[in-house]
Amino acid sequence: MRRIGKLLAAFFVLMMIAVPFMSSGEVEPNDSMDFPQVLDNNETVSGELNLNWSQGEDDRDIFKIDIEKGDLSFIRVKKTDTGSGTIDIDIYDEDRELYGGNYYYGYYDSDSTLSIAGQTYTRSFIAEKDTFYFIVISGRGEYEITHEGFDVNDPNDDDVLGDSIELGDEEPYEGKVFRISSDEFEYEDSDMFHIVVDSRDDLRIKCEREGWSTGTLTVKLFKGGSSEGDLVDEATMDSGDDHIVLEDTNDDYVAHSYYILIEGEGNYTITADSNYNPFSNTEVTILLIMMLSMFCLPIAMMLIPVVIIVIVIIVIVRSQKKNKPEKKKPYRRKVK
Structure with a gap:
């Protein structure tokens, strides 16, 4: 015990010397x-x-x-x-x-x-x-x-054609754009995409908001080899919108190159449909059904009374046949 006490005392002395x-x-x-x-x-x-x-x-x-x-x-x-x-x-x-x-x-x-x-x-x-x-x-x-x-490189850092992301047909791509404004720094992000559409295909671009982001997103669709002109469609998604759609019809039956520019602030998912047929669109289909219903409804309203009258006549005729007395056959005496 004395030896342990001496060791502890020596340790504390060394610590006191080393502290300064x-x-x-x-x-x-x-x-x-x-x-x-x-x-x-x-x-x-x-x-x-x-x-x-x-x-x-x-x-x-x-x-x-x-x-x-x-x-x-x-x-x-x-x-x-x-x-x-x-x-x-x-x-x-x-x-x-x-x-x-x-x-x-x-x-x-x-x-x-x-x-x-x-x-x-x-x-x-x-x-x-x-x-x-x-x-x-x-x-x-x-x-x-x-x-x-x-990550300004998500999906790209420079909004020029050479740095655009190739967008596959019906392959959703998730991205993010943002704005930063402070006393010492100003920056506005944007993303550029590219897709080639065949000669007989139309193009439909759908941009959906993701997550809880509420910023404004603007999508611009350019046709041809330059994003300086040839703007064929543009749409803005405000805080209350969940998606926007841009379309272009191929009228000259020639393959075209498209660029899609996304600006603003928020998370998004962009999808391109290069085999887009407007008559296969769900909204258009519903509209056609409604128009057909509106055309057929007056005819149906006119036919309903006729059908009712025919049914009533058939019922009356059948009821009369049931109530008509049967004719008795004349009695004939058999000759032996």
């Missing part, structure tokens, strides 16, 4: 660009920065985000404590150079110091290529960091 040379608090997740913490899309991480007493320097935490070409990313850092310390944020590219404002839709603000509880700093950008970025948070205090990414 240790950090005063939590320094995770890390402080190295070689081993940064990967921050996934739509992930929020809480951290704490403390003064490094042994080196007289502030603590720092480093995160890494991976993004694909054209993806839109938001980095938000918020100071969560009420202390007097300040938090600084810097973003570096894959070459470990300070990220500037020369990228496509790039945004950079060098004044990125947080000193008040609840104060938030935001950076947003679209990458020119598949790459990654480092977010360096230094200073003293508690914070939250969030990476919010939007």
Whole structure:
């Protein structure tokens, strides 16, 4: 027992000696660009920065985000404590150079110091290529960091013909478009699709709203090799609509190339029917049945009295036949 007591005493002495040379608090997740913490899309991480007493320097935490070409990313850092310390944020590219404002839709603000509880700093950008970025948070205090990414490549990042998605016949495609408007960033997404229709086929495009999205969706149908003109149909789906339909008839019996542009905000499913026959449409069929019924109804109304009269005559004639007395045969005496 004495030996255990001596060991415990020695341990406490060593801890007391080592405390001045240790950090005063939590320094995770890390402080190295070689081993940064990967921050996934739509992930929020809480951290704490403390003064490094042994080196007289502030603590720092480093995160890494991976993004694909054209993806839109938001980095938000918020100071969560009420202390007097300040938090600084810097973003570096894959070459470990300070990220500037020369990228496509790039945004950079060098004044990125947080000193008040609840104060938030935001950076947003679209990458020119598949790459990654480092977010360096230094200073003293508690914070939250969030990476919010939007896949602008879903289904494409550039609304031009060369980047359009091939739309199969009667093969539904789910997509999403969105708008972002803030003090530092403006972006409006849109999706482009392409389909080739045979010489004797008409085209019917149906766009349905998915999920709980209530934004406005606009669908434009272009015919030919360019989306700059040849607009053959257009429809807008407001918050109260669940679907819209666009159609084009092939009158010249020549194969045509179509482009479909979707703009606005919300989740959708788009379906193309290149074998569309308007007379096989359910709505048209119902309309034809109603028109036929309206034509036949007056004739039926005229025939009903005639049928009733004929039935009454038949009943009367049959009843008279039943009530008519039978004739008795005359009695004839047999001769022996």
